[in-house]
Amino acid sequence: MGEKKIGVFLCQCGGNISKTIDLDAVSQYVETREDVDVVKIHSNMCSGAGQKMIIEEAKEKGLNRIVIASCSPHFHEKTFKGTMEKAGLNPFVLELVNLREHCSWAHKDQPEIATEKAKDLVNAGVNKVREDYELAKKKIQMGNRVLVIGGGIAGIQAALDLADTGNQVYLVEKEPTIGGKMAILTKTFPTEDCSACIISPKMAAAQDHPNITLLTNSEIVRTVGHRLLFDITVEKKPRYIKPEIDMDQCLICEQCVQECPVSAPNKWEQGIMQRKAIYIPAALAIPFNYLIDDTVCLHFKDGSCNKCETVCPQQVIDFSQKPERIQFIVDSIIVATGYDSVEPSEKPMFGYDKFQNVVTGLEMERIVDHITENPPPRPVGKRIAFIQCVGSRDEQIGREYCSRVCCMYSVKLASLLKQAKPDKDIYIFYTDLRAFGKGFEEYYKRAQDLGIKFIRGKAAELYENHENKKVVLKAEDTLSRQIIESEFDLVVLAMGLKPNDSTEKIVNFLKLTKSSDGFLQEAHPKYKPVDTNIEGVFICGTAQGPKDIPDTVAQASAAAARVMVTLAQKEFDVDPQLAFVHTDICDGCQKCINACPKNAIVMKDGKAEVVEALCIGCGACIAACPVEALDFHNSTNLQMYRTVDGILEEKNPEENRLVIFADNTCTYRVADALGIRKMKYDIDARIIRVPSSARITTNLIVHAVKMGADAVVLGDCPAASSQFPWSREVAEKSIAAAAAILENEGIEGKRIYFEEFTAGDLVKFTTLVNGLGAQVKQFTRITEQQRKDI
Amino acid sequence: MAKKIKLDDKTQAFQKLVEDLCGQNTAKCDQCGTCSGGCPFVEDMDITPAELMRKVMLGQEDVLESETMWICATCNTCTVRCPRKLDVSKIAEALRQIRLRNEIDQxxxxxxxxxxxxxxxxxxxxxxxxxxxx
Structure with missing residues (x-):
């Protein structure tokens, strides 16, 4: 830009500023500052006439940097950025100085000192603008490739919605068939329609869809990158069956199954039936094809058997298959990894591992599904008890939450059983029967009509009658205050839901956050229910928390819609006010990479590089960098130092200065609100607007004290409502380091601290600033020598 | 005839007295009955442990007339199983203490x-x- 020509425009704000602050005095002062070519005063700078004046002056005098001293940037930053564009100037070589809210209104009764303070603020603006440089918004292109992790009903629904709208979907499922838990359920509550009948058309549609690449028996083993470029690696386990080659393929003739000598529990049937080592995972499996379970197959155990290979008329058995790695790039990800049933071993008093007639809810789904067969694969006897809340609402095992589906699935299983076999005596032991959903209460009432007995009391323990293997249940009927000790042929534990291991893996890959119950944390429980803390990653289904099928499907469609919204933009703007790296200074120590909560820093040629599409501008990397190689556009280290210099330059040694680094979202707005309400606070306070407290480095704090600050406060939003919840942790580290340096010079470390503010904390702010002002006067004055020595 | 109870300052004061002695928040109790169902001595008690809890929650001083707290052996089965992590044994001990501190020995x-x-x-x-x- 060559020679620096700065124009300073002072706004009277129709008297709001000029009645308190002597703008002529400010004008005379600022005219003396280096590089300042023009100083003008106007009654209303935001008016058409005021803006016109700026534009004309800029063009006429060839100004290339502008300072406007008027109201809070939260009022007219947009207006004046527009003025800059009209003047043919980049909007980032503009500095706004807040003379109204932070000075004339807040210190109405101290016009003389307020004028001095105004000089400091304008001087800081001039110092900053001198170091400003042009910045441009960046546009980044996106594709339409989406990874959906998990092939249960949530993943299938999301994949279909996305594929139908023209997106390219990779649907990855770790089991050999898609369908998830829903396909295992016998029927669904409260309508009792067949679960498999609803889901199997969707499973088939997912397989046949031209826009869906289905990867079953596959797990994500690596993801790197960000919302434009998630680089995914999937490991596909071998099925040991050759894929179709030259029209030759497996005919599903079943000769291999008949020959296979191995018998193993059928996992999909929850172990109530057996299968062979070569098998089709389920009656309605998608893909419908054999695979060999290499954990039980004799060929893999000791090489003693290859009967299936011998008997196969198509020669499709291939024992030599190895796990295969598949790599692809996607623009967005939906995590639909589902849940697991809580392990019955977490509640040993129910003896699941010891008593043969105790089963889990999922096992009961399969038992009921086969109950009309003659004989049924797993008979149930005559008297059946359900125990509710096993593994849910239980602080003893750290699961405080309600699993939301167990009440209704027990009512459903009991009802189905009673309708199929009316001679059964069925009891449900419950603590609270929660029938909150549409049609649930009616369904519960219908179960009562069927003659199912509801007993209000949680079963405390079970023991087995060794002679007949029946199970004795002990509980209190809390309504009649009597103890029940009764024998049952079968006891069903209504197991709660828990996050599964796949979710845990994905959390680590993508740096997602979990809520206290261990399920995936949404970005906001009210208005961002399917977004996550990572841009471009969405969640749905039971991975986010226990829920029933309708809620899961609704959430899956919501997640798909959110992906569509993201991808429909085709390209997105990146705010240029982000972190960047001075590659000449960076020594490749990688501390910033660990500090970045968004995975937004990568190593390139031995130096750190900020991925602009990912950086959200929190500044945590800057505080972490030991050599000041990390920096922040429009809030660079140099710009911050010069601002601090400017604000403290005119300080007399006998005065005090409280420097407040105010985050733009909360703290700065508190000070604005105080001005608007004309609420006073210590006039020694000097507020500097920063993107977040995490951006403030130890060196900057120390520099402020060196230049004359008597106290330094870093203000930021409370973590719970902050867009950068980690700010406090980062800021407190910087503060501790700065305090140690000051203590070394005999200066009280207590002069620096962090404080949380919401934008409404008016009294907290005044109390703090006034208290700090008084406290600073109690301390021994910092000597010029001490400041020099720092 | 159904018994009528009042919920007033007096009942609250009794609940608070018990809570002060045992350090437990009795309002947490879900009345699930796990304590009663697993209690090895419940058959010798006149009211079940869950009913004793309920009476404390309602501030019913007549809980002090019950035999239950004296029969309690402090085996802690209820305490280790309570889904709300209430220390039910400590609550029984608090009730015993109220009696004993009035020098009413058993x-x-x-x-x-x-x-x-x-x-x-x-x-x-x-x-x-x-x-x-x-």
Missing amino acids: LDIGKISREEIKELPQIALIAALRKLSS
Whole structure:
């Protein structure tokens, strides 16, 4: 830009500023500052006439940097950025100085000192603008490739919605068939329609869809990158069956199954039936094809058997298959990894591992599904008890939450059983029967009509009658205050839901956050229910928390819609006010990479590089960098130092200065609100607007004290409502380091601290600033020598 | 005739007294009955442990007339199983303390016969005296 020509425009704000602050005095002062070519005063700078004046002056005098001293940037930053564009100037070589809210209104009764303070603020603006440089918004292109992790009903629904709208979907499922838990359920509550009948058309549609690449028996083993470029690696386990080659393929003739000598529990049937080592995972499996379970197959155990290979008329058995790695790039990800049933071993008093007639809810789904067969694969006897809340609402095992589906699935299983076999005596032991959903209460009432007995009391323990293997249940009927000790042929534990291991893996890959119950944390429980803390990653289904099928499907469609919204933009703007790296200074120590909560820093040629599409501008990397190689556009280290210099330059040694680094979202707005309400606070306070407290480095704090600050406060939003919840942790580290340096010079470390503010904390702010002002006067004055020595 | 109870300052004061003695928030109780169902002595009690909890939650002082807290052996089965992590044994102990601090003993050492004293292990006597007398 060559020679620096700065124009300073002072706004009277129709008297709001000029009645308190002597703008002529400010004008005379600022005219003396280096590089300042023009100083003008106007009654209303935001008016058409005021803006016109700026534009004309800029063009006429060839100004290339502008300072406007008027109201809070939260009022007219947009207006004046527009003025800059009209003047043919980049909007980032503009500095706004807040003379109204932070000075004339807040210190109405101290016009003389307020004028001095105004000089400091304008001087800081001039110092900053001198170091400003042009910045441009960046546009980044996106594709339409989406990874959906998990092939249960949530993943299938999301994949279909996305594929139908023209997106390219990779649907990855770790089991050999898609369908998830829903396909295992016998029927669904409260309508009792067949679960498999609803889901199997969707499973088939997912397989046949031209826009869906289905990867079953596959797990994500690596993801790197960000919302434009998630680089995914999937490991596909071998099925040991050759894929179709030259029209030759497996005919599903079943000769291999008949020959296979191995018998193993059928996992999909929850172990109530057996299968062979070569098998089709389920009656309605998608893909419908054999695979060999290499954990039980004799060929893999000791090489003693290859009967299936011998008997196969198509020669499709291939024992030599190895796990295969598949790599692809996607623009967005939906995590639909589902849940697991809580392990019955977490509640040993129910003896699941010891008593043969105790089963889990999922096992009961399969038992009921086969109950009309003659004989049924797993008979149930005559008297059946359900125990509710096993593994849910239980602080003893750290699961405080309600699993939301167990009440209704027990009512459903009991009802189905009673309708199929009316001679059964069925009891449900419950603590609270929660029938909150549409049609649930009616369904519960219908179960009562069927003659199912509801007993209000949680079963405390079970023991087995060794002679007949029946199970004795002990509980209190809390309504009649009597103890029940009764024998049952079968006891069903209504197991709660828990996050599964796949979710845990994905959390680590993508740096997602979990809520206290261990399920995936949404970005906001009210208005961002399917977004996550990572841009471009969405969640749905039971991975986010226990829920029933309708809620899961609704959430899956919501997640798909959110992906569509993201991808429909085709390209997105990146705010240029982000972190960047001075590659000449960076020594490749990688501390910033660990500090970045968004995975937004990568190593390139031995130096750190900020991925602009990912950086959200929190500044945590800057505080972490030991050599000041990390920096922040429009809030660079140099710009911050010069601002601090400017604000403290005119300080007399006998005065005090409280420097407040105010985050733009909360703290700065508190000070604005105080001005608007004309609420006073210590006039020694000097507020500097920063993107977040995490951006403030130890060196900057120390520099402020060196230049004359008597106290330094870093203000930021409370973590719970902050867009950068980690700010406090980062800021407190910087503060501790700065305090140690000051203590070394005999200066009280207590002069620096962090404080949380919401934008409404008016009294907290005044109390703090006034208290700090008084406290600073109690301390021994910092000597010029001490400041020099720092 | 159904018993009528009042919920007033007096009942709240009794609930608070119990809570102060045991350090437990009795309002947490879900009344699931896990304590009663697993209690090895419940058949000898006049009211179940869950009912005792309920009476404390409602501030019903007549809970002090019940035998349940004296029969409680502090085996802690209820405490280790309570889904709300309430220490039910401590609540029973608080109720015993209210009685004992008013010098209402449940055991008169003089009424134990010489034969019984000879029969009983000494530790049982000591334990009984600690639990049942002020």
